Amino acid sequence: MIKFLTKGLLRDRSRSLFPVLVITLTVAMVVFAIGFMRGTMNSLFLDTAVVFSGHEKIVTRAYNEENQLLPNDLALLDVDQLVDELGRDYPNYFWTPRITFAGLLDVPDENGETKSQGPVITLGIDLFSENSRQAEIWELDRVLVEGQIPQNRDDALISTKLADQLDLAVGETVTFIGSTMDNAFTTYNFNVSGTFNLRKGQTDKQMMLVDLSGARLALDMDNAASAIFGFTHSLYYDDEAAVALRTHYNNTISDSLDIFSPFMLALRDGNQMGTMVDVSGAMIAIMGGIFLVVVMVVLWNMGLMNGLRRYGEVGLRLAMGESKGQVYRSMISEAVIIGLTGTVVGTGIGLALTYYVQENGIDYTKGMEALSNSSMVMPNIFFAQVTPDLYYIGFIPGVLATVLGTMLAGLAIYKRETAQLFKELET
C-alpha cells in the first residue's frame, strides 16, 4: 500500500514536489534557527568560561569565599594528581589548571630604571602541555595582533591596551611585581613575545597571558593552581549536566569541614551567570517556540490546502466505490510520507548548515568593533551548535503539522453524500 502511494506521489509531482520542498525548506530553517540561537548563546557562555570560570571550576572552599581578592595563599595543592583524577572520573570534560594573579607591571628603560608602571591581571594558562587545548579555546592565532604565541616559560602575551598604556613593544622585558603564594614579595621578568586583542570590550584592558610554568615560578606555586577549569570536549555548555556534576562532586568528594578541600562551581555559579543562563534558556524556548508555531501554522495550512485542492478527486474515488475511511487513511498516509521525506531531507540540510556555521562561524568583528568601548563581553564570531534535539525537532512541524492539516481537510470527506456526488462532479 505504501509502495503504491509512494509511486502515486512520485508520478504526480503536483502532489509531492512542492509540499516536500516547502517542508524541507521550513524544517531546515527551524533546525538552523534553533541551532544558531543555541550556538550564539553558547558563544557568550564560552567567552566567560574561557576567561573567568570554565564550564566547571574547582577551587578550595576558602578561595571561593575570598575569590574577589585572588587569594593564591588558598590555592589548590597537588594539582597534577587532582587533574589526573578528574580526567579519570569525569572523562566528558577536559581539565586544565589556571593561576590568576594581580600585581604591577614595571617596564625598565635602557638603564634598568622604571620607565612606566601599571596594574596588571595575569592569567597563567597551560599552553605547553601535551594535548593542551588552551591555545585553541583562547583562539590565540586569531587574537594575536603582533609577535608570536609564547614558546618559552618566561614568554608573555600582553593585551594591546596594556601595551599602549605602558608604551611597550614586542621583544621588551617587563618585570612583574606582586606576591607569591606565601604572600611574599616577588619580582619576575617576562619577555613580551606578542600582543593580543580579545576584542571583548574592557575584558583585556590590563591582561597579560603567560604559561602556567612561568606563573608557577613567579609565584612559587610548584604543583599548585588558583583553580582547575573544566570544559566539555565539544565546548558546548549543558547547564543541566554541569549542575548535576557540580552537585555530585561537592557531595561526594568535597569536605565541607576542610577549608582547603576542593570545591566545584558550575558556570552558572559565577557572578550573575545563573540569571544569564536562565534568561538565555527562556529566550531560546520562547523564540524557538514562536518560530515553531508559525512554521506549524504554515505547514498545517499547506496540508489543509492540499486536502481541499483534491476535492474532485476524492469525490470521484468515492463515486467509484472507495469507502470514506479508505480515502481518508490514504490521504493521511500520503501526508505522512510527504512529511517524513521533507523532514528527513530538511533536517539533513539544516544540520549540515548548522554544522558548517558551528565550525566556521559568522564573523561580526567589524560590527562588534563599534561596541568595543562598552563593558559588555560580546563574541565577535557567532557559531551555531548542533545539539541532539535538532535531530528530531523538525518532525514537529514537518510531519505533525502536515498530517494535522491533512486530517482537518480530510474531515470534509465524511460530510459528503454519495447521492450528491454525480451532481457535484457534473458541475
Added chain:
Amino acid sequence: MIRIFIALLFFTFLFGQADEVSVQDIIQVMDDNLNAKSRVMTSKMIVHGRRTSRTIESRNWVVGIDQAFTEYLSPPREAGTKMLKLYDKLWTYSPQTDRVIQISGHMLRQSVMGSDMSYNDMMEDRPLEELYEATLEGSVLIDGRDHWIMHLEAKVKGLSYPKRRAWIDKEYLLPMKEELYGKSGKLLKTSTMDGIKKVQGRWFPSRFIFKDELKRNSKGTEWHIDDIEFDVDIPESRFSKAKLRK
C-alpha cells in the same frame, strides 16, 4: 568647708596640669626608647600564614628616620633581596630579576614579605610626638604591671593610622600593646611587644607581634630582634642605590 573645697579645686587643677605635661614626657621617652641616631640589627620575621609559617631573616641599617637599608639573608628565595628607604622613597632589588624597582603609590599598602606589615608601616618612622596629639585615658593593670592607656589623634594629614590607642608600661615607657585605627574608626592593626631588655641604657623589646585585623584568620607576624646596636657609625655609602646591586 569652703577652704577644703578651694583646696580640692586647686589640687585638681595642679594634677590636671601635671597630667598634660606627663603625656608629652611619656611620648618623648617612648620615642627615645624606640628611635635612635642610628641602629644596626639582625632580626627574624616569622610570618604565620593560613597554611604554613615562614621565617625570614634580615639585617637592617637605619640612620635617623630618613635612611634605612635592609638585606634579606634567608630563606633562599628571599636571600639577596634588598630594600632602600631614602626620605619618602623606597626601592627594592631582587637578584632574580636584577632590577631596582621603586615602590610607590598603592604598592606601599602591600604587605612586606607576606607579613602583617605594609611598606607604609615601614616608611612611617617619624616620632609619635611629631605626628599625634596624645591624651591619657587612664591606668590599668596588665599581668600585674601598671600601664597608662593613651589615645593618639593625628595632627598631620595623610597618616595610615589617624587614630591609635596604646597601653604604655609605666616602668619601661614602651607601648606594650597598640591598636591602630583607620579614619573611619575601624580597627586595622594591632601590635604587641614583649621580652623587654635593657640595651645600651634603654628599654627595648626583643619581640614584636603585628596583626592585620583586616586579614581573615590572620595569625599575625612575629618579629624577633636577635641582635641590635644603637648609635653606630654607618657610612653614607650604605644608603646609596648602587649598594642595592652589590
